[in-house]
Amino acid sequence: MADLSVTLAGIRSPNPFWLASAPPTNTGGQIELAFDLGWAGAVWKTLGHETDQIVNVSSRLAAIRGAAGRVAGINNIELISDRPLAENLSEIEAVKRRYPEHVVIASIMTGERRQWEELIRQCEEAGVDGFELNFGCPHGMCERGMGSAVGQDVAAIETITRWAKEATRRPVLVKLTPNITDILEPARAAARAGADGLALINTIKSLMGVDVDRFVPYPTVAGRSSHGGYAGVAVKPVALQMVASIARDPQITIPISGIGGITNWRDCAEFMLLGATTIQVCTGVMFGGYRIVRDMRDGLTDWMDENGFDSCSAFIGKAIPNFVEWNDLDLNYKVIAHIDEEKCIGCQLCYPTCRDGGHQAIKLPEGADGGHSVRLQGVAHRRPVVDEEACVGCNLCSLVCPVPECITMVPVDTGRAPETWGERCPQPAE
Ligand SMILES: Cc1cc2nc3c(=O)[nH]c(=O)nc-3n(C[C@H](O)[C@H](O)[C@H](O)COP(=O)(O)O)c2cc1C
Numbered sequence: 001m002a003d004l005s006v007t008l009a010g011i012r013s014p015n016p017f018w019l020a021s022a023p024p025t026n027t028g029g030q031i032e033l034a035f036d037l038g039w040a041g042a043v044w045k046t047l048g049h050e051t052d053q054i055v056n057v058s059s060r061l062a063a064i065r066g067a068a069g070r071v072a073g074i075n076n077i078e079l080i081s082d083r084p085l086a087e088n089l090s091e092i093e094a095v096k097r098r099y100p101e102h103v104v105i106a107s108i109m110t111g112e113r114r115q116w117e118e119l120i121r122q123c124e125e126a127g128v129d130g131f132e133l134n135f136g137c138p139h140g141m142c143e144r145g146m147g148s149a150v151g152q153d154v155a156a157i158e159t160i161t162r163w164a165k166e167a168t169r170r171p172v173l174v175k176l177t178p179n180i181t182d183i184l185e186p187a188r189a190a191a192r193a194g195a196d197g198l199a200l201i202n203t204i205k206s207l208m209g210v211d212v213d214r215f216v217p218y219p220t221v222a223g224r225s226s227h228g229g230y231a232g233v234a235v236k237p238v239a240l241q242m243v244a245s246i247a248r249d250p251q252i253t254i255p256i257s258g259i260g261g262i263t264n265w266r267d268c269a270e271f272m273l274l275g276a277t278t279i280q281v282c283t284g285v286m287f288g289g290y291r292i293v294r295d296m297r298d299g300l301t302d303w304m305d306e307n308g309f310d311s312c313s314a315f316i317g318k319a320i321p322n323f324v325e326w327n328d329l330d331l332n333y334k335v336i337a338h339i340d341e342e343k344c345i346g347c348q349l350c351y352p353t354c355r356d357g358g359h360q361a362i363k364l365p366e367g368a369d370g371g372h373s374v375r376l377q378g379v380a381h382r383r384p385v386v387d388e389e390a391c392v393g394c395n396l397c398s399l400v401c402p403v404p405e406c407i408t409m410v411p412v413d414t415g416r417a418p419e420t421w422g423e424r425c426p427q428p429a430e
Contacts, residue, residue: 002304003311004297008255008277009171009196011129013103015040016272016300016312017293020259020280021107021132021175024290026081028091032098034285038293041103042095043199043280046080046134047088047123048108049115054082062208062218064234073234074283075208077219077226079140080109085119089126096127105173109134109146113163120167130171133164133195135186136202138179138229148202151177154189161193171196173257176242178235179205183242184249191252198246199257199280201239203229232283236261240274247275248320263292265299272312273319331424332416335393335409337361337386343406346374346381350397350407361390362397388412 004015018041019025019034026045034042048054056079066072081088096104106123108131110116120131135157137147150156157174164172174190176183178201187198207227208218217225239260246252258276262268263284271279284292309315339350354362362384373380398407 002301002309004301006277006312008257009130009173011103011171013040013278014101015297016268016278017296018043018103018257018278018280019285020282021046021134022282024282024285028095031095034290035099035102037290038297039290041105041278043105043107043132044088044092046107046109047085047119048080049110049119050085051115052110054079056082057221059219059221064208071232071287073230073232075206075228075230076203077139077228080134080137089122092123092126092128103129105130105132107132107134107175111146116160116163117167120164124168124170128170130173131164131168132173132175132199133160134175136175136177138177138203138205139227148177148179151186152180154185157186157189158193161190161195165194173197173199175199175202177202178238178242183245187246188251191254195254197255197257199259200242201235201260203231204235204238206230233261233263236267240270243271243276244274244320244323247317248323263288265296265303268296268300269303272316274323275317275320277316327422328420330418331421332414332419334414335411336388336391337397338408338410339384339386340406341383343403344374344383345403346376346383347402348381348384349400349402351384353400354397358394358396359390359392361387363387
């Protein structure tokens with residue numbers, strides 16, 4: 001059976017599944033339960049220096065829902081740990097004593113150099129395996145010059161990462177904020193300063209919605225609100241792009257812990273194929289409980305066995321060579337939509353989407369049906385057909401179609417050799 005163990009920045013982990021710094025890692029008791037259920041690592045809810053005053057508000061979360069009312073994303077206005085530092089440290093010590101093979105990372109955030117050094121020393125004495133510098137939270141702490149205020153300032157990233165590296169010999173990961181223009185800038189700054197690894201993404205600055213009867217944004221605190229940090233399934237595409245961009249950057253050679261919208265084994269495989277060595281989960285556990293790790297473990301193991309991967313290192317980063325610049329895509333490759341007559345239920349959802357938002361390639365044959373009708377709940381419906389000349393292969397109809405495998409995209413022979421934009425319009429040498 002496939003071996004799930006991984007090593008990130010010298011930290012050995014029995015499997016790649018870690019809990020992200022957040023409510024699921026708030027206390028030692030929670031983390032012990034999570035370890036019993038199969039999580040290999042936990043990044044402790046961010047700790048501040050004992051002099052940092054942390055006061056939370058109520059309420060703290062709001063959600064956006066997708067089809068069938070399922071939560072697609074949440075935003076939160078929670079701060080870092082508001083529990084006494086001494087309590088957290090003694091729980092870290094107890095967890096590490098009981099679970100020496102599991103990974104406990106201290107997520108930390110504070111202000112002055114002396115405070116960073118003291119906090120690092122205290123966590124080290126409690127027995128943590130490494131550190132994660134929280135340069136990411138986009139609410140509450142950044143107004144005090146911490147969190148994303150650091151993550152958006154390349155010089156500050158370098159300075160604080162160097163402070164941390166000088167203060168400890170244990171691995172230091174830098175957790176990045178996605179609230180920037182180009183993720184490579186902060187990632188390279190952390191790498192330059194000697195970080196042993198990167199963790200991303202933290203939450204995306206957001207405003208979830210407005211109570212239209214009371215005229216207050218969500219989540220509401222005594223009739224007011226504030227912007228928060230967006231997380232959950234909806235942020236996964238943002239996270240994947242950032243992880244992959246860092247993973248393929250020749251200037252960055254340190255490992256990555258991938259975070260953002262992960263809920264199942266397939267998400268884990270995708271992050272790892274794009275370069276993550278471990279993955280971290282917050283919202284997925286907040287909504288599904290620690291038990292979701294069973295699906296991750298069983299699913300990833302089965303997938304590895306089916307694909308002949310006996311270790312995680314055999315597939316980490318395997319999709320990176322196929323993640324290229326747009327200029328390197330083949331302009332002469334073409335697919336067109338194909339509607340399976342046996343599967344089509346005549347719902348016609350593809351027709352207005354292609355007409356109004358696509359390229360007018362799906363037609364509804366007029367008049368006598370000529371074989372182009374299908375019975376849906378006893379009523380005859382015209383079945384759409386594809387005008388192959390007009391179809392550009394955008395995928396829209398196959399995304400809209402409610403029947404699995406009914407509309408598929410089929411490659412056609414264009415008779416032209418592969419050619420990229422870079423080849424067609426070469427840029428003059430500088
Ligand atoms: C309620 C809440 C509290 C969080 N607190 C922290 C924190 O203290 N430190 C931190 O680094 N990230 C914190 N995060 C961010 C998560 O660790 C994670 O980066 C983010 O939620 C994206 O992952 P997800 O989509 O799995 O939730 C928090 C997220 C949520 C939803």
